[in-house]
Amino acid sequence: QERVITGKVTDAADGSSLPGVNVKLVDTSVGTITDLDGNFKLSINDSHKEILFSYIGYLPETVEIGQNSILNMQLTQDIEQLEEVVVVGYQVQKKSVVTGAIASVKSEDITQVPIQNAAQSLQGKTAGVLVTPVSGQPGSGIDIRVRGTGSNGNNTPLYVVDGVQLDNINFLNPGDIESIEVLKDAASAAIYGSRGANGVVLVTTKKGKAGRTIVSYDGYYGVQEPWRKTPLMNSQEYMMFHNEGALNAGQGVKFTPDQMAANTTDTNWQDEMFQQAPIQSHTIQMSGGTEKSTFMTSVSYFGQQGIIAPEKSNFDRYTIRLNSSHDISKYFKAGTNFTFSREESKGINEQNQFGGVLQNALLHDPLTPVWEDRQDVIEAYDAYAVTPANRNGRYYAISDQTLREVVNPMARIENTYAENAGNNITGNVYLQLTPGIEGLTFRTDLGVVTGSGYTRGYVPEAYYNNVNQSIVSSVNQNSTGYTTIQWENTANYKKKFGKHKLDFLLGTTMRxxxxxxxxxxxxxxxxxxxxxxxxxxxxxxxxxxxxxxYWQHRLLSFFGSVNYNYEDKYMLNVIARYDGSSRFGPNNQYGFFPSVQAGWVVSNEDFMKGGEKFNFLKIRAGWGQVGNENIGDFGFLELFGGTPSYPFGVNQTMQPGFAITRMANPDLKWETAQELNVGIDAGFFNDALTATVDLYNRQRIDLLGTKPVPGFTGVGGPLSNLGTVQNQGIEMSLTYNTKIRDLEIGVTAVGAYNDNKVTKVDNGDGRIYGNGMFQTQGQTMMEEGFALPYFWGWKTDGILQNADEAKAYNEMYGESAQPGDIRYVDINGDGVIDNEDRTDIGTPVHSWTYGLNVRLAYKGIDFTMFWQGQAGGKLINGTLRPDLQQDQNYPARYLNRWTGEGSTNEFPRFTYQDDNQNFTRINDMVHIEDASYLRLRNLQVGYTLPTHISKKAGMSNLRVYVSGNNLFTFTNYSGMDPEVGHGGALGYGFDFGSYPQARSYLLGLNVTF
Amino acid sequence: CSNFLDINPTDAQTSDTFFSTSVEARQALNGIYEKLRSDYNATIPNNNALLELTLGDDAYVGGASSGTDMLWLQQMMRFQALTNSEAAQQSWNKCYGAIQRSNTLLANYDQINFKSNEEDLKNNYKGEATYLRGHFYFELVRYFENIPLITEPLVGDSWQSVEQGEPSVVYAQIAKDMQDAIALMAEEIPANEAGRLTKYAAMSELVKVYLFYTGFYGQTELPVEGGTAITKADATQMAKDVINSGRFTLATNYADLFNENGNYNPEVIFEIAFANTGSGDWGDYSYGNIMCQMAGPRAHNGPTFAQGWGFIAPSRDLEQSFEAGDARLGSTIKYAKDLIDEVGSVHEPHFNYTGMHSNKYTTHTWNQAEVNVELNWAQNYHYIRLADVYLMAAELMVDTDPAMATQYVNVVRRRAGLADISLVSLADIQQERRVELAFEGHRYFDVLRRGLDAAKTELDVTNYTLTPPTDTDAQYINDQGQNLTGDIAADPTVFEINFDKAKRGFLPIPQVEIDLHPLLKQNAGY
Structure with missing residues (x-):
């Protein structure tokens, strides 16, 4: 007998009606969903006994129908589901039972500070993750190091976006990201075994929710300017300083008093070079769906022009994303996550001692004007076969000084033509099967990353100075294409036995x-x-x-984990992964990476339960191993490859040779990171205050690298397992959230200290030499017992103040120093100051990282302030050129030179005849500067329109804000910016004229319809 | 998917499969030849002739006026090379790279299938590979003296037991390699293959080896590994055989050796080829002769020379050793005054400036590339040419056949426009070698092989006084008041040189070699 049953579903807590609730007759496929007011209507007959109400975020309820014709239902929110979850690799876990050291950043944090690269959002918000923008040039990358520098090779973590393993996330629109989790400890990263040694960054993109379709717009527009300019000498100081240098070398003055008096030019090249430039970002997102199908789609644009040469240095990114998931039947669920991105960038030459625009601006004399306006000189230039650079027929001026590669920076910018473009499609398609056995799920996931890159460059003909010309123009075009296919299969089984919960995972990846x-x-x-x-x-x-x-690379992996949980009190997690890589030979193709973690939620014990002041306490510990195979291909094989050619025949026919150019290492094997991590998570005052502390010790064993071998072997050293690096440290984060009447306060502070030390270098002298500077002695170094890397240079002990001190010093060490020169320390005590006295004078890698984020909200007004800093690292301000000593301009810092007894003990005299090598031996007085800094990354004030007003305008939410980035920077570093991230592990720490970060002011809008 | 992970490189072959036909033999041989011109690896100039004149007294090291430009060359010039001298290390690496390639080719030679019509090729290639090994060992032993002798490919960790060989053993191996090679190498190479070496190059260099070994070590014979030692008579005969082969003739005009007609001039017996490929690759893939770029005057662009780096500052000592009327002076030295006259403005004085520039391997405008000029000087280096062999033969015969020795020297002198000598002495020959072969990579070794005392007498420069300018017109004076027609230095002692006998004239074993392999011992004096 058919009859109709009606009812209304409401929230048990506040009685609000719930639209879209699934209402289904048990053991049938008959069902409906509630309408906008929570009402439903369903036809039933006598065979139907029960109705199941289910709704995301609420506990499902099954109700006996009986004889009722009206059935109102109240659903209770599912606390378990509401509780914050953390992605831990192939699975999610409730934050309260996570046993690893995992830092999590949610979407609102990711987009709080306008950023060009999603990875930047980790800066200052994730304890133990050191984030350094490579430079301030639009579109440049981000250097990320999880828990210190682990390797002399690659230190980039593995990125996993919706399950697809990637090398970077530059292509992502930060607004599309739901959360970023950093698996910091090896035990957590072990599930990504083979490639997790540098840490794993898991990115989950936003998904749609059942219900009405929500459309939102987020965007900002702003202007950027340099946060400061490097103090340089002006014309008078320049001439005075050079005269002093010449006189100190026993020469006549470089500029006569008449010349000095007659000069009227004082060009500030930085003023010429820096400009205000716009930055903007726009994202439109649409999401929604039904109980069975949800989607999220977005389109975004990000555009940034550089504060130097905006038309030659800029970046645009366009993205389109479509994420969807579908319940196909009781057994199958499928979904896709896809994003297309296009990046276009132009860049100027930076970080270069030979022709970088910034270095040119810092070193170019101020006596030269920007433009050449003297008629006789213009006529002379007109007669040149190749004329100087010009703009609209007006020549850029050329210096009278001998500055070689340091040319008029504006001419350099004028003739810079380089563009890059890239398209990328990253995504995955998955099918999930729940075969009807409770707790069992299979999933197969096909991921793809494919794209192309393109570059074009043009060097026009131009005369820059008498040693620097492009006689003939040149043009180049290059393109690359790449594809990664990743096929992953997992089986997951969850089982409860009384108070025991078990969770098994098995999987394979082919890549x-x-x-x-x-x-x-x-x-x-x-x-x-x-x-x-x-x-x-x-x-x-x-x-x-x-x-x-053409190149290729393959990986094959098998992994599994078992997770045991007793009453959310005791947790044990065991992970193992077995990985094979095409980079290793048959002897060591596979690596095995196990881990074990345990956690104890003390606050769930009876003796602590119900504590209000101290409501949560978890102690956790983990040990694990992860691998790394990030090294050139085929190191295990002895290969005959091409050599340079030799010109045979009178017509110079270039004939390439073939030779073994690298020693083979058939035993080349996986690098392993082994780590012990102990952590505490605590909550106070009902979680108003939460704290996390982690202690770790990470050993990076069998580091992959090129092993130096003596030159008499005639070949390059083999790719090899080289040594061990240890990082140990402590990380802490504190979050405090409270509400005082209408004032909401949120404070998050994170801080970390990392101690980095090389404990073994497996070659003859226990050293691997790093980078240095042009015509300067000293370099970075990797050596047992020291930080990776450290600056290997000379220690100083003040300045020789007078002739007596100089004489005593010279007699002691056989030197020919003069008053005003540096007193070097005879480190090895052999009575001679020489190359053997080079020692550790600092490391470029910061040991302290910290951040403070304060949020206040009062009614519709919100305020955020975000401070971020790093400390302990040193930087070499390396723009100067020893060979241009008599012509280049100098930083104002050099004005603090020694000028006579007692004038200073901190900086040597300036002389053209630098016999004491004050400026050409890397030393801790002249070259090494403290690169610590503290920045007010962001200050933001927003206003959200009251809902009743915005609703009238058809919007559910409208917020406007003003935001300032990099408003204040505190640093002792004298260069353009303390944040310089160029170079790999051994190339780090040199500022050769790096593009600085911009300060920006933005106006932003968030609207949701 | 058991073999899913087994993929192969797309740009190289494995050593198991590489050697199969004459094609691979030739490719491997090219790999050895290639090291002859590899003198700018890692942008460290290490040209044989450049290092020779750094050590020798024909020129000073210039560079930027600060005196710190390529400091390692400045130090080497003053016999104060540091053990981590970049140029010494690059030179060492270059030679051992070639030796490793020779060893690899020779060890695999028997598995190569040459076709029946390739019998000559089979012999020639093997001969050339063997000779080149000897050649590179000779470079090594006369720059570093105490060197590891390796004649088989090093497998696995076997390098860890390598030790330095006695110099006499190294010389014996060099002599054996060259002797073996002479029997296998071609008499003549077709023009389209020019650059490959003939047996006459090996014979000429073997004479050079004989002279250096017997001279420096005070011996009468050059030992040969597993063979009969080479006597003075043998060496003399070899030199004569080269001269009498009829395959080489003195260039009528000395200048033709270093102008547009210089490459593959019929006088040259051992030529190292360079090319202008227009390449902008700094370092090992630049195919030009970096010595030219090193020599050119700084900041000068004129009809004769393009700008260079001004590293080669001819010494007054060399200038004065030319007799009046010697036609070779103009082809050897270019006066700054003439360059200034050409363009009407001064160029940039380099360190140790003497108002002179090299006119041999330098930035000749006829050779200037259209693009990437610095890296594309296609001027071949004449390592051994007939005049050298004439003078070596004369030196060998000065006591035994003075008439013939005199005749040989006079052949060379006549071309230079100089009068005959009636009866030459050893000193005459030494003087003749200096002016004939200046900047060509021989002078220092010619001095060193006379013994350390003689070397010190020849090379030391004391109480240097600056040579005043030849012209005082304003156009020769730059804005710092320096006159470019004379010596320029704030302090004349920068021209003084003190040969350090304790170092025996050799370079240090590169520090990194000892650091990585402590079995190696540093040379005396370092």
Whole structure:
């Protein structure tokens, strides 16, 4: 007998109606969902006994129908589901039972500070994650080190976006991200065994929710400017300083008093170079769905122009995303996450002692004007076969000084033509099967990353000075393509036996990457100008060049984990992964990476239960191993590869040779990071205050690298397992949230200290030499017992103040120092100051990282303030050129030089005849500077319109805000910016004229419809 | 998916499969030849001739006026090379790279299938590989003296037991390699293959080896590994055989050796080839002769020379050793005055400036590339040419056949426009070698092989006084008041040189070699 039953579903807590609740007759496929007011209507017959109400975020309820024709239902929120969850790799866990050291950043934190790269959002918000922008040039990357520098090779963590393993996340729109989790400890990262040695960054993108379709817009527009300019000498100081240098060398003055008096030019090249430049971001998101199907789609644009040469240094990113998931049937669920991105960038030459724009601006004399306006000089230039750089026919001036590669920076910018573009599609498709056995799930997931890159460059003809010309123009075009296919299968089984919960996971991953590159170059562009700068327009002569290559890389992995939980009180987690890589030979193709973690939620014990002041306490510990295979291919094979050519025949026919150029290492094996981590999570005052403290010791064993071998072997050293690096440290984060009447207060502080030490270098002298500077002695070094890397240079002990001190010093060490020169420390005590006295004078890597985030909200007004800092690292301000000593401009810092007895003990005299090598031996007085800094990253004030007003305008939420970034920076570093992240592990720490971070002011809008 | 992980490189072959036909033999041989021109690896100039003239007294090391430009060369010039001298290390690495490639080719030679019509090729290639090994060992032993002798490929960790060999053993191996090679190498190489070496190059260099070994070590014979020692008579005969082969002729005009006609001039017996590929690759893939760039005057662009780095500052000592009327002076030295006259403005004085520039391997404008000029000087280096062999033969015969020795020297002198000598002495020959072969990579070793005392007498420079300018017109004076037609130095002692006998004239074993392999011992004096 058919009858109709009706009812209304409400929230048990506040009685509000619940739309979209699934109402289903048990053991049938008959069902409906509640309407906007929570009402439902359902036809039933006598065979139907029970109705199941289910709704995301609420506990499901099954109700006997009986004889009722009206059935109102109250659903209770599922506390378990509401509780914050953390992605731990293939699974999510409630935060309260997580046993690893995992830092989590949620979407509101990610977009709080306007950023160009999603990885930047980790800065200052995740204890123990050191984030350094490579430079301030728009579109440049981010250098991330999880718990210190582990390797002399690659230190980049593995990124996993919705399950797809990636090398970077530059392509992501930060607004699309739901959460970022950093698996810091090896025990947590072990589930990604093979590639987790540098830590794992898990990115989960936003998903749709059942219910009405929500459309939102987030955007800002702002202007940027340099946060400061490097203090340099002005014209008078420049001339005075050079005269002093010449006189100290026993020469006549470089500038006569007449010349000094007559000079009227004082060009501040930084003022010329820096400009205000716009930055903007716009994202439109749409999400929604039904109980069975949800979607999230977005389109975004991010555009940033540089504060130096905005038309030559800029970055644009366009993204489109579509995420969806579908319940196909009782057994199958499927979904896709896809994003397309296009990045376009242009860049200027930075971080370069030979022609970098910034270095040019810092070193170029101030006596030269920007433009050449003297008629006789212009006529002379007009007669040159290749004329100086010009803009609209007006020549850029050329210095009278001998500055070689340091040319008029504006001319350099004018003739900079370089563009890059890349398209990327990253995504995955998955099918999930729940075969009807409670707790059992299978999932197969096909991920793909494919894309292309393109670069084009053009060097026009120009005369820069008498030693620096482009006689013939040149043009190049290059393209790359890459594809990664990742196929992953997992089986998951969850079982409860009384108070015991068990969770098993088994899985495999097959991963294949391949790509190619093509490039070409020609000289002598036949139709001049950037608009025609394509290789086909160059001369079809014998100087044209081309290349093409192909590469591939494969991984095969098996992994599993068992997770045991007793009453959310005792947790035990065991993970193992077995990985094979095509980078290793048959001897050591596979690596095994186990881990074990345990946790004890003390506050769930009866003796602590119910404590209000101290409501949560968890103690956890983990030990694990993870691997790394990030090294060049085929190191295990002895290979005959191409060598440079030799020109045979009177017509110079280039014939390439073949030779073994690298020693083989058939026993090359996986690098392993082994780590012990102990942590405490605590909550006070009903979790108003939460604290997390972690202590760790990480050993990076069998470091992969090129092993130095003596030159008499005639070949390069083998790829090899080289040594051990230890990082140990402490991380802490505190969060305090409270509400005083209408005032909401949120404070989060994070801080971490890391101690880094190389404990073993497996070659003859226990050292691996790093980078240095042009015509300067000293370099970075990797050595047993020291930080990775450290600056290997000379220690100083003040300045020789007078002739007596100099004489005593010279007699003691056989030197020829003069008053005003540096007193070097004879480190090895052999009575001679020489190369053997080089020692540790600091490390470029910061040991302290910290951040403070304060949020206040009062009614509709919100205020946030975010401070971030790093400390302990040193930087070499390396823009100066020893060979241009008599012509270049100097930082104002050099004015603090020694000028006579007692004038200073902190900086040597300036002389053209630097016999004491004050400026050409890397030392802790002249070269090494403290790069510690504290920055007010962001200050933001927002106003949210009251709901009743915004609703009238058809919006559910409207917020406007003003935001300032990098408003204050406190640092003793004298260069353009203390945040310089160029170079790998051994190339770090040199500022050769790096593009500084911008200060910006933004106006932003968030609207939700 | 058991073999899912087994993928192969797409740009290289494994050593198991590489050697199969004459094609691979030739590729491997090219790999050895390539090291001859590899003199700018890691952007450290290490050209044989450049290091020779750094040590020798024909020129000073210039560079930027600060005197710190390529400091390692400045130090080497003053016999104060540090054990981590970059140029010494690069030179060492270059030679051992070539030796490793020779050893690899020779060890695998028997598994190569040459076709029946390739019998000559089979012999020639093997001969060339063997000779080049000897050549590079000779470079090593005369720069470093105490060197590891390796004649088989090093497998696995076997390098860890390598030790330095006695110099006499190394010389014996060099002599054996060259002797073996002479029997296998070609008499003549076709023009389209020019650059490959003939047996005459090996014979000429073996004479050079004989002279250096017997001279420096005070011996009468050059030992040969597993063979009969080479006597003075043998060496003399070899030199004569080269001269009498009829395959080489003195260039009529000395200048032709270093101008547009210089490459593959019929006088040259051992030529190292360079090319202008237009390449902008700094370092090992630049195919130009970096010595030219090193030599060119700084900041000068004129009709004769393009700008260079001004590292080669001809010494007054060399200038004065030319007799009046010697046609070779103009081809050897270019006066700054003439360059200034050409363009009407001064260029930039380098360190140790003497108002002179090299006119041999330098930035000749006829050779200037269109692009990437610095890296594309296609001027071949004549390592051994007939005049050198004439003078070596004369030196060997000065006591035994003075008439013939005199005749040989006069052949060379006549070309230089100089009068005959009636009866030459050893000193005449030494003087003749100096002016004939200046900047060509021989002078220092010619001095060193006379013994350490003689070397010190020749090389030391004391109480230097600056040579005043030849012209005082304003156009020769720069804005710092320096006159470019004379010596320029704030302090004349920068021109003084003190040969350090304790170092025996050799370079230090590169520090990194000893650091990585403590079995090696540092040379005396370092």
């Amino acid at each position: 294949q990457s391949y790509g190619n590159g093509l490039g070409s170059a020609r000289n002598n562009l036949q139709i001049p100008g950037w608009d025609y700068a394509y290789v086909s327009n160059g001369a079809d002569d014998e100087t044209q060049k081309g290349y093409g290559y």
